[in-house]
Structures are given as structure tokens and as C-alpha cells.
Amino acid sequence: MVGRVDCTHDFEVCDLLVNHNQASNQSYPYMVMFTAEKGYRYEGAINAEAIYNDFLQEDKFKQFPVHGGKDYTTSRVIADGKALINQIMEKNNKEKQVYEPHWLDEQFAHLFAPYISWIFFQLNLDYFRKNTKILLFSAGILVPILIVLYHLAEAVVGCSSKKKKE
DSSP: OEEEEOTTTOHHHHHHHTTTOTTTTTOOSEEEEEOSSOEEEEOSOOOHHHHIIIIIGGGGGGGSOBTTOTTOOHHHHHHHHHHHHHHHHHHHHHHHHHHOTTHHHHHHHHHHHHHHHHHHHHTTOTTSOHHHHHHHHIIIIIHHHHHHHHHHHHHHHHHHHHHHHO
């Protein structure tokens, strides 16, 4: 596989093949020849005839620097690149979840959806909108449960602190 690396525009390719390797950063454009074993860098003129004559013909690419350093194999370059892409995607997904306004509502709805639907079906109020059901469920059931749990916790903590004082 032969490819031209120019990280000005090809962000995904650069993340896969270049950006995970600090030695390669900010040193493009250049050509890379990947064999099954290693990748070789050609930093000469981007000219088809020159690339063929100086780099590709008769395996001359093996005289050029190994992409990533002498210990880098093609599989390591790709594995490290995939790991970097996964990190970027995880970071982007976390940021998206934080900034997504209804993320908590969706998680809440998925968790309690069967119970909410059953209660409203039993009350013949199944025609209510989903958000209305969630609001009524929260106000009518969850809030009182949280209040009771708060008072129970307060009583337990209060009893234990009174015993310590005595």
C-alpha cells in the first residue's frame, strides 16, 4: 500500500497512520509505502516519476527511513493508530453526553419505562405523552420515596450520633 500523508485535510488517515507517533507529527506531507512488515517514508518531491524511480522501483523503498522508527511494524502502526482513534471517539462521546441536554432524561426513561408504562396503563392514562408520564412518575412516586429515604438516613445518622454523645 502506498499513500500520501498530508495531515492538513486527512484527519482520520493521519490519526490512524501518523498522529499517535510523536516522531512523525508535523512533518508532512510525505509518502509512505507499507509492506506486510514495515512502513517506509519517502520525503522527496511529490512527482509520480520521481516516486517510482527513487522509491518504488526495485524495492528501493527499503533504503528509506522506517515510518515511526526502526521498531515500528505495519501492524504496530495500525494498532497504535486504532487505539488513538478509539481514545478520540471516547472523548468525543463523553463530551457529547455532557452537553446533550436530554441525556439524563433518556437514561431515566430507559430505566423506568416498563414501570411507568404499567402504572399509566393500570390508571387508563396510557394516552399521556412520554415526558408527561415521566414528570408525573417523578413527582408522584420518586420524590416521596426520596423524601422517606432522606428521613430514614437522617434518623439512622441522628441515632448513631446521639449514642456517641452518651
